[in-house]
Amino acid sequence: MKLLKVDTIASARDKTVNILQNKLLKTECRKLxxxxxxxxASDIISREPVPAFHRSAVDGYAVISGDTAGSSENLPVFLECVDEIDMGSPALKEIHPGECVYVPTGGMIPPGADAVVMVEYCEAFDSSHVAVYSPVSYGKNVVLAGEDIEQGEIVIKKGTKIRPQEIGAMASLGITEAVVFKPWEITIISTGDELVPPHTTPAPGEIRDINSYSLCAQAQKHxxxxxxxxxxxxxxQKLKEAVIQAMQVSxxxxxxxGSSQGKKDATNDIIDEVASEGSFIHGLALKPGKPTIAGYDENSRTLLAGLPGHPVAAMLVFELLVIWVWKxxxxxxxxxxxxxxxxxxLAGAPGKMTCQLVKLIRQENxxxxxxxxxxxxxxxxxTRADGYILIDENKEGLKKDEIVEVFYI
Known part of the structure; x- marks a missing residue:
């Protein structure tokens, strides 16, 4: 294979996205x-407001805020307590001027009330009256209906990675199942006569397999x-058979x-042979990562990607191309x-984008x-790096103290 017609990383991404559009994406319904x-896989849109009713943010007395104006420790306002709301029970009785109702935290605010006085600023005066020692303004200590989520609001956007907080938000809307993208199923083939399993002691000329482990962990991370x-x-021939077998399920x-130009590098020839569309990427204008190949087979609907054998280059290309396309x-x-x-x-690489690993250090704030x-x-x-920066192929390099964007790894 001659890596003469290399693609920029942007061009390679565009090619891959255009070929895979609507082909490798499946959805599934999972319990919350x-x-x-x-x-x-789709926006979560609220069919109802959350909360569905005005509720108290504190333990206290629901009041008409105007009734508490001017109250103080020396000159309290006395209100008649006409009801007590239990948690989970509706507040049906409307209050009128001079009245109040006890409500617990999260309890429903009765009709007519527009604020809640914290219980710490109230004191029972007799069996039916409460002394209020602090004024409250309109809406004080009240969570309004729909204040958290409005009806018709997009609560969670398509493409969001579901975390505990998203699960909680969906539960608050009565959603018990989520439609998600089915993760790509991947087979990783690490090639080389020199490779031996990690648990063995390499003989002279042999090395322990790294890439199948690092790439597997990288895929699972995403x-x-x-x-x-x-x-x-x-x-x-055996590599070809392994690829064909993997294509049936992946x-x-x-x-x-095997993606470079060595005597035993056969990845490009194999992809050209087994993929109905052949290879559509024959190298990247990227350092490190030039010997990168990609092809697509329409029959099995499989993306085939030939990555460099060097561990750092393999991980960076996997991140910059395969993971980027999935996201x-x-x-x-x-x-x-x-x-x-x-x-x-830092010097750039003429005609190539440079991916430079960096370690982050805090100095003088x-x-x-x-x-x-x-x-x-x-x-x-x-392992020594926290992230990477990209130096554009048209840039000679970077000067010390220049501001750069660092992407986490």
Missing amino acids: LESQGYIL GLTVLNTVVQKDDE DVVIISG HLTDQPADSSLFARITSN EIHAEPVFGKSGLITTM
């Missing part, structure tokens, strides 16, 4: 308590389902290694980032981004 961590991880020797097949198709918000001051000059240098084959480069 089983939906945490999934991505909401809510995707990893069906299987496979370590495959550099045998083109939405995405990741092949790590884009499911309407998830942009990745979390912050702005920081770069601590040293300011966040600084310190470049983390290391070869793309060294996984500890990633």
